[in-house]
Amino acid sequence: MDLRNCVKCGRAFAYKGIDICNRCAHDDEADFKKVKEYLYDHPGATLQEVSEETEVSEKQILRYLRESRIEIREESNCLLHCERCEKSIRSGRFCNECVAEMRKEFSSVLKPQSEATPKEKPRTGTKMHIAGMRKKL
Known part of the structure; x- marks a missing residue:
């Protein structure tokens, strides 16, 4: 179990992929x-309006935008930029063009599953391994 301190309150908690505790x-x-x-x-x-009216910090609202949980309505608003090409985006971390390029790059690096693993012999038995280990009564 990986114990970490919550970035918000400082309490120790069991880390499950998020840097904040359950509370x-x-x-x-x-x-x-x-x-x-x-x-x-x-x-x-x-x-600013959303932050003032909801009493939620602008930093949190920007995080929601980066997580693609909410989206900027107008593309002219330059709050977010693609982390790869700096193009203005409405939500997330990357623009659609960079996402498509990265997918292409990743797929060219990763081998197809059929080439990565050698062919296995076909199984002939119908028993499961544990069944063969049981003692006969």
């Missing part, structure tokens, strides 16, 4: 719901 994750989810509901009622609101 802070629950609070974070509640903040996200407030932002989501506000945006549903006020589409096109600015980052």
Whole structure:
């Protein structure tokens, strides 16, 4: 078990891929719901408006944008930039063109499964391994 300290409150917790503890994750989810509901009622609101009205920090709202949980309505708003080419984006970390290029690059590096593993002999028995190990009564 990997123990870490929560980046929000500092408490120790069992790390499961997220840098915050369960209590802070629950609070974070509640903040996200407030932002989501506000945006549903006020589409096109600015980052500052959403932050002021929901009392959720701008940094958290930008994280929701980076996680693609919410999206900027207008492309002219330059809050986010692709981490690869610096093009203005509406949500996430990369623009669609860079995502397509990276997929192509990754697929050319990774070998197809059929080439990576040698061919196995076909199984002839119908018993499972554990069944052959049982003692006969």
